Amino acid sequence: MKIELKAIQYAAFSSEETNCYSASLTIDGRKIGTVGNDGHGGPDRFDGDRAAFAAADAWCKANLPKWTGHDGTPRDTDLEFHCGQLVEDWLIARDLKTALRTKVVMRDPADGCLYEVKHRKRVEATIAGVLRQHPGAVILNTLPFAEALTLYRAATSP
Structure with missing residues (x-):
């Protein structure tokens, strides 16, 4: 199952405890709705095809790697957590693209x-x-973007 966020809109000024964003949620190339978060620590909201959302959520829990909470307990990666990771990936890629344009x-x-x-x-x-x-x-400017992104992510992630 290919889960993607498209047309991401991100508001850094409003991101407090979580990322403030909205995006179209697509599953296998088909838009099933919109997903977003207000940035104040609450859960993501979803508007659209609830059955497709539930199926994608179940797929994420069954197929994506578990993550460890602050208490050390392994947890399922649900669709909300996965969307949060997709936003983080998008932000890192955006930051790298910005840096490569001028530096x-x-x-x-x-x-x-x-x-x-x-x-x-005077790049060269x-x-x-x-x-x-x-x-x-x-x-990094001379590498394929995917390879540069891997190195950039490794160096900038905590």
């Missing part, structure tokens, strides 16, 4: 941290300068 993003092999250098529309020259100063650095 050279490199991963230093010595400490594994990411560093950003503004390229001022900036990359060459970074590589002179940091031989062996991995330049």
Whole structure:
């Protein structure tokens, strides 16, 4: 089952305890409704085909990996939790795309941290300068986006 959020609208200013967002929820390419959260710590709300939502929720609980709560108890990944993860993934990808537009993003092999250098529309020259100063650095701008995203996520996740 392919579960996707499309047309995500995110409001950072209103995100307090949870992400404030709204999106179209699609299952196997078919829109079943909209999902969202007000950002104040409450559950997600869903409007649309309740039967399709229940089927997707049951599928998530049966097929997605469990996660561990603060008390150490393993919990099922329900559709609401999965949608929250999809929003987080979208935010990380958006942040990387923004950084790559104006900066050279490199991963230093010595400490594994990411560093950003503004390229001022001189991307190749900036990359060459970074590589002179940091031989062996991995330049995320030169990688396929999926690979760059994996490195970016690993370095920016707690």
